[in-house]
Amino acid sequence: MGVRSVNNSLQQFLDTFVRSGTDASISAPSSGGTGLTATGGVISDYNTPPGAVYRAHIFTSSGTFTVSALGTFGSNVEYLVVAGGGGGGYYDGGGGGAGGLRTNLTGHPLAGSAFPVSTSPGSYTVTIGGGGGGAVDGNYVNPGTPSVFGPITSAGGGGGGNFSPPAPLSQGGSGGSGGGGSRGSGSTSGGSGNTPPTSPPQGNGGGSGHTNSGSNYGGGGGGGAGSSGSPSPGASAVGGAGGTGVQVLIAAAPASSQPVGAPGPGGGTGWFAGGGGAGGESQPGTGGTGGPGGGPGGPFAGGGGGGNQTPSPAATAGTYSTGGGGGGGAGGNNTNGGNGGSGIVVVRYQIAQLTATAKATGGAISYYNGQTIHTFLTTGTFTSTSPTLSSVDILVVAGGGGGSAGGGGAGGYRTISGYSVTPGNPYTASVGGGGAGAYNNQAPLSIMGASGTSSNLYPTPVSYPSPTYIRSDGGGGGGYWNVNGSPGGSGGGAGNRASSASGGTGNTPPYSPPQGNPGGPVADGSVDGIGGGGGGAGAAGSSGTSGTPNKGQGGSGSLYPVTNITYAGGGGGGSRSPGPQSLIPGGPGGGGTGGDGANPSTAGTPGAQNLGGGGGGGGFYEFGPKYGPGGSGGSGVIVISYPT
Numbered sequence: 001m002g003v004r005s006v007n008n009s010l011q012q013f014l015d016t017f018v019r020s021g022t023d024a025s026i027s028a029p030s031s032g033g034t035g036l037t038a039t040g041g042v043i044s045d046y047n048t049p050p051g052a053v054y055r056a057h058i059f060t061s062s063g064t065f066t067v068s069a070l071g072t073f074g075s076n077v078e079y080l081v082v083a084g085g086g087g088g089g090y091y092d093g094g095g096g097g098a099g100g101l102r103t104n105l106t107g108h109p110l111a112g113s114a115f116p117v118s119t120s121p122g123s124y125t126v127t128i129g130g131g132g133g134g135a136v137d138g139n140y141v142n143p144g145t146p147s148v149f150g151p152i153t154s155a156g157g158g159g160g161g162n163f164s165p166p167a168p169l170s171q172g173g174s175g176g177s178g179g180g181g182s183r184g185s186g187s188t189s190g191g192s193g194n195t196p197p198t199s200p201p202q203g204n205g206g207g208s209g210h211t212n213s214g215s216n217y218g219g220g221g222g223g224g225a226g227s228s229g230s231p232s233p234g235a236s237a238v239g240g241a242g243g244t245g246v247q248v249l250i251a252a253a254p255a256s257s258q259p260v261g262a263p264g265p266g267g268g269t270g271w272f273a274g275g276g277g278a279g280g281e282s283q284p285g286t287g288g289t290g291g292p293g294g295g296p297g298g299p300f301a302g303g304g305g306g307g308n309q310t311p312s313p314a315a316t317a318g319t320y321s322t323g324g325g326g327g328g329g330a331g332g333n334n335t336n337g338g339n340g341g342s343g344i345v346v347v348r349y350q351i352a353q354l355t356a357t358a359k360a361t362g363g364a365i366s367y368y369n370g371q372t373i374h375t376f377l378t379t380g381t382f383t384s385t386s387p388t389l390s391s392v393d394i395l396v397v398a399g400g401g402g403g404s405a406g407g408g409g410a411g412g413y414r415t416i417s418g419y420s421v422t423p424g425n426p427y428t429a430s431v432g433g434g435g436a437g438a439y440n441n442q443a444p445l446s447i448m449g450a451s452g453t454s455s456n457l458y459p460t461p462v463s464y465p466s467p468t469y470i471r472s473d474g475g476g477g478g479g480y481w482n483v484n485g486s487p488g489g490s491g492g493g494a495g496n497r498a499s500s501a502s503g504g505t506g507n508t509p510p511y512s513p514p515q516g517n518p519g520g521p522v523a524d525g526s527v528d529g530i531g532g533g534g535g536g537a538g539a540a541g542s543s544g545t546s547g548t549p550n551k552g553q554g555g556s557g558s559l560y561p562v563t564n565i566t567y568a569g570g571g572g573g574g575s576r577s578p579g580p581q582s583l584i585p586g587g588p589g590g591g592g593t594g595g596d597g598a599n600p601s602t603a604g605t606p607g608a609q610n611l612g613g614g615g616g617g618g619g620f621y622e623f624g625p626k627y628g629p630g631g632s633g634g635s636g637v638i639v640i641s642y643p644t
Helices: 010-017
Strands: 037-039 042-048 052-059 063-069 076-082 101-103 123-127 147-149 152-154 344-354 364-368 371-376 380-384 391-397 413-420 426-430 455-459 470-472 558-560 565-567 637-643
Touching: 042 364, 052 063, 076 147, 076 152, 101 152, 147 344, 371 380, 391 455, 391 470, 413 470, 426 637, 455 637
Parallel strands: none
Antiparallel strands: 037 063, 042 052, 052 344, 063 123, 076 101, 076 344, 123 147, 147 152, 364 371, 371 637, 380 426, 391 413, 391 637, 426 455, 455 470, 558 565
16 A cells, blocks of 8 residues: 555545644644654554554555654654565465564564664655465465565565475475475475574574375474474374464554454464464364464365365465465365465554544544544454444445456445444454455366455444445456356456356445446457456456457446545456467556466466455466466455544
């Protein structure tokens, strides 16, 4: 977030809102003083005892942190920089290593040195690393990508190793934290953490897999920021556990529920960079437990040496915006590894004390155009603390669908005005995740992009269906080859090699006004076709037919006036060689870009996190096994606002 582009209008909101200490209903404390004047990210203002007020800038997509004036509280800022987690390995695969974690939060055990900012030039690049893709065969080990805040770089987590291939593909990759090794008869060592080295260290090593290629063995867990991944426990059919993450209380007061991060031990929040659990082998084997923020490995319950039961549960992805490692794939059915989780950057500094106080708790709280705004980037609880708060305005955006050949559909987009809340009664704000991208047009890997998951706001105890339950549905996944896109909040685009294929229907299930639009169709079946664009909240995806203007582009999202942000753009379709060999744009509002069908093919880019964008379709090179995966859909968001 914070990027000034057609695909991310968040910066327009931030440039208007995020000014100085006095612009956001701030006054100086009794001792006097003002905060920095800075822009970028989603804002969370909060008090900490004994009365200090902090502003946190939360980046879940890339952008810029810009300082235009220094305040009297000094020039130092505190940061958290977490890279993308590594993808889990294939078939008894190792867990993905967590993305590197670096912070200088005062009092934290991993705190680095002070970070003074300047107004000359005053702009600090923020890059959010993506998670590595889970392995779907043994031919690659997928690391996460780095996250950057100015001169601070955290390295992506190492990918998990794979069963069967020789080293190094059987070994965990090195990175911020190392990936776990697979099981096998060759080298199954875990990857090194803190690579390249930083002080304090940014992560730990992955666990080793069991060095036996027979049944009843598992891989090693991915390393986490707090501890190393566990090795395979031996002939117990269990994968090693992922290393623990660490808790960094930087986005809200320590006693509060943090608006970012994963749950951790004892029910605490704000945990990041947990390693992925490894895959297990043979019934009743189980996958290793992921660290906080990491994905559990997939247990094996069918095929291979364990009997003939139903297919095993799939490995789980690392949690988005925490840098968690992906879980390792199981040995048998559902052998694919889980995707690593994307990273995050948070920057905070002292500003003063608020004169405008929030009338409710929950989410990241900001003040804009006379409104108090609670933004939920992850699931949380909204509770009114004022008897005068009788109605609020609400935006609920679901997770976007993943791309395959067609672009993923955007998450459903719904707005409600005058929603009645009961003082003191908690409301659950459940934020949906994006669907995983899929490999385009390469048997046996041709599969649909996964649909996104719904976002929901409802009172506790829940009453469903009822007027007090608000739901937006996940975007449909993109189709592959000659297959239709999936239906959803907005529909996924059709596959790009079809005599006739339809985009998935939007507004599914139906609401009035509609929550989204259909994906684009394909109707010519040409070898140089383009997948249909995913539908968006504001428009349908474009047709992928060759020669059609704007072919394959994702449908545009919708502008929400309260925040002045465009949400829920559809993903662009992927192109086939020898086609136009160009990138197909996603829709404004976070839609991912479709991949290029040139040799080598390029992957579709993910939909933007917390905008509900659909993932871009993957490019496909016609004359060889060179194909790019579709991008994953972006997570959703819930925004609750009322007059300040």
